[in-house]
Amino acid sequence: MKKLLIFDLDGTLLNTIADLAQSTNHALEKNGFPPHETDEYRFFVGNGINKLFERALPQEARTEENIGLIRKDFLAFYDRHNTDYSRPYPGIPQLLRTLQGKGFRLAVASNKYQAATGKLIRHFFPDIRFVAVFGQRENVPTKPDPQVVHEIITLAGTAKTDVLYVGDSGVDMQTALNAGVDAAGVTWGFRPRTELEAFHPRCIVDHPEEILPLALEG
DSSP: OSEEEEESTTTTTOOHHHHHHHHHHHHHHHTTTTOOOOOGGGTTTTOOOOHHHHHHOOOGOOOOOHHHHHHHHHHHHHHHHTTTSSSETTHHHHHHHHHHHHEEEEEEEEEHHHHHHHHHHHHOOOOOOOOOOEEEEETTTOTTHHHHHHHHHHHHOOOGGGGEEEEESHHHHHHHHHTEEEEEEEEESOOOHHHTTOOOOOOSSSGGGGHHHHHHHH
């Protein structure tokens, strides 16, 4: 049996794509750049917000100055609007409550900036006691660097063999590989199954209720 389950946030626990798209488009248009369709953002996110802005900007405009301008206007807007459309995926709140009730330890490892990561978790999962809720923090490398996973494992006092990392993207699967822990890819998020398959995770699941048996079998 696994003792610790580490979850990605965007595309795994929460469908946040509409709020991310709305906020980035707001910042783009405010600075004279064209917006994108919401669905396009599924392939822009996953590596932190600066990379999101770089991908959303026109190729010829991807300068540090422009990324900084978009970041400033995005943060001001997203901090007020990051729960407008975002919601837990169906079955996720029940899964987390069930896991918690059975004694599993739970944590979050996200590339979303820390303030928003904490806010969203508190807002949508107030009854879940997470060992750690880590987003993108200053001087800590983003996933797929394994540092965040190692930090959580240390806090939980858990062996790597007792960890299951759950995420929806190749970044997540690579993070688990780099950290030396088992991974479960989920297909309800932002990236296609083929992206997950390329990393040969322990398993790929289509529904949240499939996570519990994986945790129980270890």
